[in-house]
Structures are given as structure tokens and as C-alpha cells.
Amino acid sequence: MSDICDTASAGVIISDAEGRLLLLTRATAPAGVAPAAGHVFDGHEISGDDGGLDVEASFRAAAIAELAEELGLTVRDAEMSEVTGGWRPSPCRRALPPGREPGHEWRVYRADAAAVTGVLAPDPQEAAGARWYTPAEVQALADRTGAQATGTVSDADFAADPGIQAVWVRWLADAGLVAVPEHVLDAIDRMLVHQALTCR
Secondary structure (H helix, E strand, O other): OOOOOOOOOEEEEEEEOOOOOEEEEEOOOOOOOEEEEEEOOOOOOOOOOOOOEOHOOOOOOOOHHHHHHHHHOOOOHHHHHEEEEEEEOOOOOHHHEEEEEEEEEEEEEEEEEHHHEOOOOOOOEEEEEEEEOOOOOOOHHHHHHHHOOOOOHHHHHHHOOEEHHHHHHHHHOOOOOOOOOOOHHHHHHHHHHHHHHHHO
């Protein structure tokens, strides 16, 4: 793993037939509950037929690897569908490359629990725990993050009882898994910018 941020992240949302999501509680800052995710270009690179970097395959490989590393589970590439992505400001514990804005280019995938194999075994360095959350629980967690961003929940209270990790709220909204007003999503984006600029 590099000490320099590659400014690229991939994650995979695992959902079951009841609409529940498999989420972990982050053991490291920034606080929050989230799907498995991590950096892309730190050992997950895939070469294309021409010998050059296959960017899309590398993002997909990273999502698969993070699920295995953080939760001990396996999913096949063919079982994942891309649901959203793009650039998001976000804090990172790694140093930024010179001249880069703090944040990551994301690809977010989704897979059905029936396509996932293995025994749930959260990595204690990555996760303080992991479990299945009902749609109502996921919505309540997103609402808590919105409350932090709009100032009705303090940062200390959020750290003690976190909601959805801020960078994930818009991705879950894009995937139709939570309902968050646009003005709250904008407030979360502003909070992410502040966190990204002050995390070092």
C-alpha cells in the first residue's frame, strides 16, 4: 500500500432479497457506516490486451478486493453492475500527490447477496463491526449524516454514534437506496470539502 493517495476509490454495495444492505462501521476516520471500499491503484491494477492499464478493470478489481479484505467475502466480477460514480471531495489519510485536489474518482458497484460467497469476517483494522441493515435503518443512518452536515448533530456525537459515512450518502441516494433532499446532499458535499481540507 502506498502512502500517497491515488485519488481513486471503488466500492461495492451488497444487498439481499429483503432490501437489506451489508455495511461495516469504519474503524478509522472518517467515522461512518459504509459498504466495503478502498483505493484502486495500490495493487489492483489490471493490464489490457495492449499491455497498458485497463482503468475500468482496475476499478472493478479493487471493489472485489476490498470486499474480500474488509469483510472476508468474495464476489465475481460478472455479478457486479456499476450503479454510480464520479468525483467526490473526501478526506483521506494518505498524502495527496502534488497539485491534486483532496478527493477521489469513484466507481460504485452493486451485487446481490446470493452472488456473494464466504463467511462474514470483518477485518478489525478496517471495521469495528459489520451487519445487515434494513432499508429503514439505512435511511435513519443517512438522516443522521444529514443532521451532522446541517449542524443539528455535533461532530463528537456523530463520531460516537455515526451515520452513513459522508462520502457514501450521495452514492446511496443515486442508487435509490435512501431519500435525501438535494439541499441536504449539498450540505454534505460542503462538509466533505471542509473535512478534506482539514484532515491532514
